Amino acid sequence: MKPLPSSLSKLKRALLTSAAVAGVAIALTPIAASAQGVLNIYNWSDYIAEDTIKNFEKETGIKVRYDTFDNNEILHAKLVAGKTGYDIVVPSSNWAAIQIAGGLLQKLDKSKIPNYKNLDPAIMGSMTKLDPGNAHIIPWLWGFTTVGINVDKVKAALGNLPMPTNPYDLVFDEKYISKVKSCGVSFLDSASEIVPTMLHYQGKYAYSRNAADYRDALPALQKIRPYVTLFSSSGYINDMAGGSICVALGWSGDINIARQRAIDAKNGNKIEALIPPGGGVPFFDTMAIPADASNVENAYKFINYILKPEVHASLSNKVFYANPNKESIKFVKKEVAENPSVFLKEADAKKLVAVDSVPNDIRRTITRIYTSFKTGL
Amino acid sequence: MSNRRKPIVSTGDRLLGAFGARTVIGIPYVWLLLLFLVPFIIVMKISISESDGIHFKDMFTISDGTLTWNVKWGNYAFLASDALYVKTYLSSLYYAAITTLICLFIGYPFAYFMARSPAAWRPALLMMVMLPFWTSLLLRVFAWKGLLANNGVINDILLGLGIVSEPIKMMNTSFSLVIGMVYAYLPFMILPLYANLVKLDIRLLEAASDLGARPLTAFWKITVPLSKAGIVAGSMLVFIPCVGEFVIPELLGGPSTLMIGRVLWDEFFSNNDWAMASAVAVVMVLLIIIPLAIFNKYQTENAAREKGRA
Numbered sequence: 001m002k003p004l005p006s007s008l009s010k011l012k013r014a015l016l017t018s019a020a021v022a023g024v025a026i027a028l029t030p031i032a033a034s035a036q037g038v039l040n041i042y043n044w045s046d047y048i049a050e051d052t053i054k055n056f057e058k059e060t061g062i063k064v065r066y067d068t069f070d071n072n073e074i075l076h077a078k079l080v081a082g083k084t085g086y087d088i089v090v091p092s093s094n095w096a097a098i099q100i101a102g103g104l105l106q107k108l109d110k111s112k113i114p115n116y117k118n119l120d121p122a123i124m125g126s127m128t129k130l131d132p133g134n135a136h137i138i139p140w141l142w143g144f145t146t147v148g149i150n151v152d153k154v155k156a157a158l159g160n161l162p163m164p165t166n167p168y169d170l171v172f173d174e175k176y177i178s179k180v181k182s183c184g185v186s187f188l189d190s191a192s193e194i195v196p197t198m199l200h201y202q203g204k205y206a207y208s209r210n211a212a213d214y215r216d217a218l219p220a221l222q223k224i225r226p227y228v229t230l231f232s233s234s235g236y237i238n239d240m241a242g243g244s245i246c247v248a249l250g251w252s253g254d255i256n257i258a259r260q261r262a263i264d265a266k267n268g269n270k271i272e273a274l275i276p277p278g279g280g281v282p283f284f285d286t287m288a289i290p291a292d293a294s295n296v297e298n299a300y301k302f303i304n305y306i307l308k309p310e311v312h313a314s315l316s317n318k319v320f321y322a323n324p325n326k327e328s329i330k331f332v333k334k335e336v337a338e339n340p341s342v343f344l345k346e347a348d349a350k351k352l353v354a355v356d357s358v359p360n361d362i363r364r365t366i367t368r369i370y371t372s373f374k375t376g377l
Numbered sequence: 378m379s380n381r382r383k384p385i386v387s388t389g390d391r392l393l394g395a396f397g398a399r400t401v402i403g404i405p406y407v408w409l410l411l412l413f414l415v416p417f418i419i420v421m422k423i424s425i426s427e428s429d430g431i432h433f434k435d436m437f438t439i440s441d442g443t444l445t446w447n448v449k450w451g452n453y454a455f456l457a458s459d460a461l462y463v464k465t466y467l468s469s470l471y472y473a474a475i476t477t478l479i480c481l482f483i484g485y486p487f488a489y490f491m492a493r494s495p496a497a498w499r500p501a502l503l504m505m506v507m508l509p510f511w512t513s514l515l516l517r518v519f520a521w522k523g524l525l526a527n528n529g530v531i532n533d534i535l536l537g538l539g540i541v542s543e544p545i546k547m548m549n550t551s552f553s554l555v556i557g558m559v560y561a562y563l564p565f566m567i568l569p570l571y572a573n574l575v576k577l578d579i580r581l582l583e584a585a586s587d588l589g590a591r592p593l594t595a596f597w598k599i600t601v602p603l604s605k606a607g608i609v610a611g612s613m614l615v616f617i618p619c620v621g622e623f624v625i626p627e628l629l630g631g632p633s634t635l636m637i638g639r640v641l642w643d644e645f646f647s648n649n650d651w652a653m654a655s656a657v658a659v660v661m662v663l664l665i666i667i668p669l670a671i672f673n674k675y676q677t678e679n680a681a682r683e684k685g686r687a
Contacts, residue, residue, distance in 0.1 A: 073646030080431055080649070098649075102431035191647055230549075231632050244528065360430050360649065367647040368461070375635045377461050 039298040040065045042075065042086040044285060045234070046257075047141065049318040056305050062298050070234060071190065079104045083292055087299040093284040094207075094357040096137045097130035105136045106289040112300040113138075115307035120326040127284065130357060137286035138303060141253075141321035144280035144352060145188070145197050146341070147171055148255030151270040153183045153246035167274035168201045171249045174223050181227040183246035186239065189231040191370030192363075194221075194249070197281050200353055206281050207356035211365045221373040231374065237261070243269045252280075252341050256320035273341035279351030284324075316342065417662065424655035425449055433651075452656035462640065462657065466664060469637040472551070472626075473619035476558040477566075480615045481608065483559070484566035488607075489600075491567075492574035503571070506564050518557055518628050525553050525629075549631040557629040558619055565618075566611040573607025574600075609676075617665055637661055 041053075045068040053064050067086075069075050072095045078084045079091075079099055091099060099105050110116050116138070123142070124134050131137050147167040154170070155163070157180045170176045177185060187194055196206040198217045208214065230236060230245060237254050239245040241261035248255060252273050259271035287306065289299045305311060312323040313331030320336060322343045329337060336342055344352070358366070371377060425448050427434040434447045456462045491502045509517060524530050525547040532544040547553055577600060585595035601608075623638030630636070637657065644654035 071646070073649070076649060077646055098430070102429075104431070191643075228632075364648045364650065367643050368459075371461065371635075371640075371643065375633045377464050377635060 037061060037298070038063050038065070039088065039295050039302055040067070040086045041088045041302070042067050042069060042078075042084065043088070043090045043140070044068060045070050047090075047285070047315075047319055047321075049314040052306075052311065052314065055311075056302060059305070060298075060301055062301065064302075072192075079290060084290055085294075086290055087293040087295040088302055089288055089290055090140050090285050091137075091288060092355075093127055093130050093137060093139075093286050094355050096286050096288055097357040099288070100131060100136045104291055106291050106293065106296070107135050108138070108289070108303075109300070112297075113304045113307065115304050118307050118309055118312075118325045118327040120324050123284075123324040126354060127286075129354060137288045138307070139324040140285045140287050140306070141315055141319065141323050142282060142284040143252040143321040144282040144344075145193050145249070146252050146255070146273055146276060146280050148240060148248045148250055148258065148271060148273045150183070150240065150243060150246040151272055153243070153269075154180055157183045157246065166278060167276055168197070168278075170247050172198060172201045172220065172224060174227070177224050177227040177247075180247045181229060184229050184239070184244055185227055186230040186232050186236040186245045186248040186250065187228050188236075188250055189233045191367045193281075194373070195366045195369055197249070200279075200281050206353045207358055209358060209362055211362060214362070214365045214369050218369050218372055221369070222376075225373060225376070240271055241265065241267075241269065243267065251283075253319050253321035256339065256342060260320070275341055275344065275348055277351075279348070279353055282352045282355060284355060417659075420655045421659055423651055424452055424653075424659050426652055428652055430649050449652070452653050453660075455653070456656055456660060462660075465635050465637050465640050466661070468635055469620050469661075470664070472554065472558065472634070472636060473616050473622075475555055476562060476619045477612050477616040479555065479559045480563050480566040481612060484563055484570055484611060485608075487563075488567045488570035488574050491571050492577070499575070506567050506571075510564070514561060514624065515628075518561065518625055521553065521557050521560070521629055522548065525556070549629070551631065551634050554626055554630040554634050557625045558622060561625060562615045562619060565614040569610040569614065570604065570607040573604045573610075577603055613669070617669075620665055621661060 039062050041064060043066065047068075048066075053066055056062070057064055072092050075089060075091055076095055076099065078086075079089065080102070089105075096105065119138070123139060127137070127139070128134060147170050149167075149170065158176070159179065161176070161179060164170060164173070164176060170180060171185065171187070195214060195217065198221055199208055199213060200206040202217060202220065204213050204217075230239065232239070234254070236245055236248045236250055237258045238261070240248050240250075240255065240258035242265075243262075248258075255271065255273035259273070262269040262271050287303050289296060293299060306315075307325060309325055309327035310331045312325035313328040315321070316323045316328070317333045317336055320339070320342050329343070332343075340348070422436065423433070426436060427447050427449050436447060438445050438447070487506075491499060491506075494502060522529070526532070527544040527546065527548065529548070531547070532541075535541045536544065581599050581603075582595050585599055586592070590598065621638055621641075622636065623642065626634060626636045626638060641654055641657050641661075644650050644657055648654075
């Protein structure tokens with residue numbers, strides 16, 4: 001197997017760009033600057049504190065170009081096409097596993113990251129399944145897919161039905177979701193979030209490699225489809241804060257952002273991210289250096305900078321996702337540190353499903369099941 | 378007049394002239410070749426290549442003097458085997474057709490009015506048609522969200538006036554999708570129609586009126602047939618991009634308004650299957666080109682026949 005000749009890959013990149021004109025994030029291809037003192041970062045949107053980049057530039061004199069994406073698929077397609085021009089990318093660990101296998105990410109030289117010692121060994125240990133020896137990726141932040149509710153509205157909508165002990169019942173059990181539909185139900189618009197969570201809910205392995213498990217999940221998904229009023233991967237934050245959505249299957253940190261926005265707006269909406277007692281489906285977004293990065297030294301400086309306890313803490317303070325930095329907790333704001341849906345209690349953390357990646361044919365099955373679920377086709 | 382005399386041209390000039398003419402004619406061909414045919418062939422090649430999701434296998438390998446082909450037609454077979462693809466193609470054609478019809482219905486009177494208005498006004502009117510292009514398409518499409526959403530302007534007004542008791546769901550339905558597409562593509566219908574109608578010889582209509590035709594009859598028998606070229610051009614400019622439209626369905630369409638752009642996205646990004654995505658794209662291009670080619674051939678034959686008759 002040979003990598004694509006570069007001229008072809010260039011044309012492919014052109015194709016990719018036109019295929020995703022809509023991907024607002026993709027509209028600008030970064031300038032492949034290789035001059036000294038530059039660093040090109042490609043990270044998730046709304047995933048950083050306001051002063052992170054500014055302080056890094058001040059401290060090091062490196063000029064940072066910061067671009068954002070909002071799904072793993074776009075980042076992956078860019079890495080596959082090659083020559084992204086980025087020096088730091090932040091894929092989720094299960095996508096990074098595919099990229100590592102394909103040789104798209106560099107092996108890290110840990111001697112250039114003195115702050116590596118701050119990382120929580122338990123979290124790093126859990127990642128060795130996808131990245132043997134933690135050789136390529138370092139967690140940025142992590143969270144889990146769960147159910148967020150508007151406490152009062154859900155109670156009112158359920159009437160005399162008691163709150164279920166398993167929060168997933170609210171979205172996956174027809175008995176409950178049919179009741180809360182009246183105040184608005186939102187699902188993440190992503191096959192790779194909804195389908196594995198459903199499998200987990202049904203007591204199966206969330207990253208099953210058996211296509212039949214996925215097909216078996218479809219009838220249950222189709223049963224609840226009429227009650228989903230919105231598919232959204234980011235807009236639901238404001239809808240939830242504003243009260244037009246009362247139940248969201250979303251990301252833990254986003255739900256907490258909605259909670260904070262409702263508090264700031266003083267609109268009386270009490271938003272809460274629930275913790276599944278049977279364990280949630282987590283995700284780890286990880287920093288990595290693309291194999292063809294041109295500012296590798298600066299990339300190491302940036303990784304080392306993020307791993308400073310106070311910097312890592314400032315990220316959690318801003319976006320309500322847990323960080324993997326065991327030294328950072330003393331810099332985390334009290335209300336964030338004590339929020340059980342940001343930094344999970346040890347018992348809950350232990351029950352999290354271990355993240356895994358799935359082969360291409362299973363990915364196809366997942367997408368197809370999701371399309372069936374969403375459109376009925 | 379001096380140019381009625383046969384000009385005396387040297388052989389060298391004639392050669393240069395022929396060369397110049399060929400160059401001028403050649404440029405569009407080179408353009409099409411480089412920017413349409415070559416990319417299409419590359420997409421075609423990807424659609425039959427074997428890949429592991431990251432690297433592509435060479436199309437053919439020579440080892441020990443034997444040539445091995447790695448060509449995979451499976452993607453096309455798969456396209457036919459899953460009803461999803463056929464249904465999505467049909468639904469894309471359906472939404473594109475509806476959009477084209479509505480654009481024609483709104484755009485024709487619009488263009489007609491512009492063409493019949495005093496010549497001094499026309500530049501201003503044309504400007505008004507083109508003005509929206511000065512804003513990004515994304516912004517213009519997003520603006521519809523503000524209008525159509527459950528807590529959007531239209532519902533707020535209706536609720537405020539007491540016409541409805543709860544918001545009408547307009548956003549994320551096929552209604553909002555078609556509105557967005559009509560809005561975005563209407564100028565592409567109006568401009569060719571206007572260019573055509575403005576050249577229409579008004580004396581033909583006067584003659585028809587003198588011969589006793591009512592205005593409506595004259596319109597159907599004279600204006601419409603003469604503007605056929607504008608109608609065809611406008612319809613194609615709207616229909617073709619609408620079939621593959623991705624942005625507007627993503628922003629305004631509902632979860633169940635599936636169009637081929639979304640399926641392509643899924644194949645390319647969610648499934649990371651470039652070969653399958655390319656196969657979907659190739660079929661889409663063929664779906665549009667084949668009817669166009671047939672239509673074009675029919676048009677040319679018709680024109681030739683009419684010329685022969687005359």
